[in-house]
Amino acid sequence: MGVSGVGKSTVADELVRRTGWAFAEGDDLHPEANRRKMAAGQPLTDEDRWPWLRLIADWIGEQEAAGRDAVLTCSSLRRRYRDVLREGHPSVRFVHLLVSPGSLRDRLEHRTGHYMPSSLLDSQLATLEPLEPGEPGVEVRAEHDVAAVVDAAAGQLARVGVVVPGVRDRSRGDCSR
Ligand SMILES: Nc1ncnc2c1ncn2[C@@H]1O[C@H](COP(=O)(O)OP(=O)(O)OP(=O)(O)O)[C@@H](O)[C@H]1O
Ligand SMILES: [Mg+2]
Numbered sequence: 001m002g003v004s005g006v007g008k009s010t011v012a013d014e015l016v017r018r019t020g021w022a023f024a025e026g027d028d029l030h031p032e033a034n035r036r037k038m039a040a041g042q043p044l045t046d047e048d049r050w051p052w053l054r055l056i057a058d059w060i061g062e063q064e065a066a067g068r069d070a071v072l073t074c075s076s077l078r079r080r081y082r083d084v085l086r087e088g089h090p091s092v093r094f095v096h097l098l099v100s101p102g103s104l105r106d107r108l109e110h111r112t113g114h115y116m117p118s119s120l121l122d123s124q125l126a127t128l129e130p131l132e133p134g135e136p137g138v139e140v141r142a143e144h145d146v147a148a149v150v151d152a153a154a155g156q157l158a159r160v161g162v163v164v165p166g167v168r169d170r171s172r173g174d175c176s177r
Contacts, residue, residue, distance in 0.1 A: 001076035002097040003124040005108040007142045008073040018166045026074030029055045053084040077127045094137030
């Protein structure tokens with residue numbers, strides 16, 4: 001989770017490359033009506049988001065039922081969106097990636113093939129509700145190179161019961177695989 005440009009897709013790619021876990025981009029699960037709206041440049045309302053979030057929750061439920069470890073990217077900016085994703089799914093752990101607003105702007109300006117006006121970033125930052133006490137998850141600074149961010153995420157996830165195979169545990173100098 002995290003605002004646009006924070007590195008969700010990039011970090012998820014690296015995590016999946018290392019672990020072989022199942023993977024989905026939340027944005028790929030939008031219903032057709034939402035795709036049309038976004039293609040027309042219209043912002044989504046919460047009414048548009050609920051069916052999308054339920055589709056994502058269904059995907060999570062399928063992985064959980066199959067006993068598959070999985071990674072999913074979704075900005076999940078508000079508590080009430082996250083509540084839909086984890087309802088009935090006790091295995092969900094959120095990883096909130098954090099980057100300073102200046103670095104975010106810089107990343108978004110340099111990202112190719114993915115236009116995003118900076119006003120949209122401002123609105124994302126205004127919308128963001130960080131994880132609250134009682135929500136299952138961790139916060140990870142995501143300014144470093146991608147490999148280091150994945151290492152940090154793995155270290156934090158171990159504290160909430162998720163073992164990431166193939167990632168060195170720096171505190172023990174070994175590998176959990
Ligand atoms: N740790 C990193 N160090 C340097 N650049 C990064 C890092 N993580 C991501 N980037 C770059 O920042 C840009 C945004 O990353 P990415 O597309 O993964 O963000 P995102 O959170 O998935 O955004 P969106 O919500 O819009 O899909 C990309 O150009 C990516 O290459
Ligand atoms: Mg992305």
